Amino acid sequence: MSTRLSALAASVVLLTTFTAPAASAGPGPAPAGGPTSQSSPSGQSGPNSQSGPSVNLATNPGFELPAPNLADWGAVPGWSCTGGPAEAAVTTAAAHSGTSALTVTPANADSTGECAQTVAVQPDTTYTASAWVRGAFVYLGATGTGRDVAPAWTETTGGGWQQLTTRFTTGPSAHSVRLYVHGWYQQGPFSVDDVRVDGPAPAPAVAAGSVPTSDKVVFFTVDDGWQRTPEAEKFIADHRLPITAFPLPMPAGTDPGFFQRVTTVPGSSIQDHSVSHTDLTTLPQAQQQVEICDARDAMTRLFGTAPVVFRPPYFAWNADTLQAAADCGIRTVLTADADFSWGASSIWHPGTLQPGDVVLMHWTDTLATDLQRALAAADAAGLKPAGLVDYLR
Template sequence: MQRATRQIQSRPGPRRPSGTRTTLAAVAALALTVSGAVLLAGEGSAHADPPDLLQNPGFETGTLAGWSCSANSGTVVTSPVHSGHYALQATPVGSDDAQCTQQVAVLPDSTYTLSGWVQGSYVYLGDSGTGSTDTSTWSTDAAWNQLTTSFTTGPSTSSVTVYLHGWYGTGAYQADDLLLTGPVPYPTSTVTTTSTPPVTSSPTGTPPVTSSPTSTPPVTATPTGTPTGTPTGPSGGGHLLTGYWQDFDNGATDQKLSDVNPAYDIIAVAFADADPNSPGGITFALDPTLASKLGGYTDAQFKADIAAKHAAGKKVVLSVGGQNGTISVGDATSATDFANSAYALIQQYGFDGVDIDLENGVNSTYLAQALNSLAAKVGSGFVLTMAPQTIDMQSTGTEYFKLALATKSVLTVVNTQYYNSGSMNGCDGNVYSEGSVDFLTALACTQLQGGLAPSQVGLGVPASTSAAGSGYVSPQTVDDALDCLADGTNCGSFKPPTSWPGVGAMTWSTNWDASNGNSIATTVGGHLHGMP
């Protein structure tokens, strides 16, 4: 999920400034590809180069597939390039430093080397979410030069975020031929693919690239049974519509909470912030800039709007994380701090629960401990939603999927972000293109076969082409996917092995939906609420 940056840093001097942000979350999920082909351990010749674990490392798809750049700051250019036909160019504007990120699957307790060719004033290359010491390097060379750093993952780390960024007011930078090498995690995963993500459109105006996805060995999603508890939420039968309400201004329609379309059953307030004085703790306050744009939106009005939504039968949760979220719950102390601080905010504002939208990795053990503790504090009305990226829910072995299963007795719905991801494996082992009914149904199938109840699965989609870099589908396509999963009608080429009535939907965001004529609320919301 995209969010506004509230903190502005000063321009660096001749030395690398200590205040540079190095903890960055990816909006983009990625297919598990290695330069177009997966190399398993022991595969290939003895003298083969180590595989590049990054997707689209040289931007030779002609797009940003696999990468997410803040504030639409990045594009793909044909000149200047270090090699091949394309390179990345990103331009910092205002308080944005043109961060471009990619989340990559890794093995715990392992050492990796990251390098890339860059040029421009103040170009940074680094890693975050390593579970140990995050590293970075930088240069100010106007000519192509190679940056290299290395890091070691922590004992429970399964993914890291690789990032590039520039600096405020220093002009565009270019990057090309990125390389991440180290132990290949894919043999331990149930997901393999040999496809390069096909691209149907490019929001930045770069040349489109088409490719045909290929099939791989089937995904072995092992059913673990249905949830032991009954999901809480507005209706026990599912078919819920969730929408994110933006507590910041980013070009979408500014809204008070009272302005959110009544079709939304669950409203996720985006976002809570990390408490700098409490590991795992969270804080929340209305953004003063947005409040001013809304004519002086006060805490009292906000709380009254939450109460009014309750009176209308709606639920309001506080979303934790987002694109720039840095909340980390990795031990017992931070788990306790998270639960206590979240409960305090629930009491203060009247929230019904929390939404987990952590895009920089999660620790399923301790975050599940925190969420189960929070659920016990709140009681039977507790609402828990999640918004993992597509890669996070490809296998029951991923931390996010393990988190969902570890909290399923109190879990309301997992609204996976089926966008900004490229191609992905479906539950049948075939690779499906982002932005299609098959992509939605075949990926949702993995979660349904993996142990979540239909009412605990939601199809997360952008509300408009402006709301995400890729993956927009029409509201009618969402309706078709819901029908396909519920009763096998209106399917594409993928046919579900059984019927799963109860699946819901989510959109980023209610603000972008309002900018687009409330098409999600009207079309998808109306369809969901009319389903048996």
């Protein structure tokens, strides 16, 4: 028996010992001669287990949503798959429902073909995760819950679709969990469809154009990232400016070192600006969630810290944007109340800059002079640039 198959056998023994089928959470008994499964027991109910209506919090749960413009080629919207497009693809053959499903073909004997997403949750709250799967030794589970339970799994679905279900209760400090599906070593392709994470949603994000504070501070924010100049980088370094950067994933991925360098001043951070710079108010909430969550995942992967602030393109947002942002773990949807981009000096309230003002700029060939002009306006008002996230906590 190979090492991988030995590990598989050991895993089956462990899961069979650790878990038991639960009628309230599992797919029910298998028909005679049909597939078998194991479902994990539910976690203990927390004090907020019934907090708010139950909704499906998964991003792109049916694999029906299109990839945003400027997204990585072959990426599955809302999902991060370890093998990338070489292993995971949205297919239109024999979906469980709708027109599409996810099909994963592990590329080698060392791959389980895992696909995962981060789901924002409430602490001390019970959630039910489920998915319809097809294949051999397919697993569904969640990590980072604070009270982890074993995954739901099936030995085989017998060629058809079978629902896996598991329940978990989040810990007192859990605000997100990692939902995953995967196969097993040397067990061949598997398919996934109609994923659900049912439970109460996080409260909507807060919309803001400035930061309430009596401190004599102002916040410099810089969007997009298409034009990165050494002059702007030098000005930021020479003046020790804390910068809140909102790059799009494509330019950030093209030159991540630049964004790391221009955000080294304490208080600086890199936040979320969507994938494609689309007016989100033209999209339904599910697609807005893909735009925000996929950009969050890209920034986290590139820079190691998950964004907590979202800058809506064109400052266009609606109630769906606030909930989609919250479902991606975003606390604040931020616009601005002054614009110093491309030679402008626009302040959208009477008088000079005021404490807590958010200044909009862009990564363009004029940014060095824009920063100089914004800094002079702040100095004239007796204000100093400060770190935005420090004031939003």
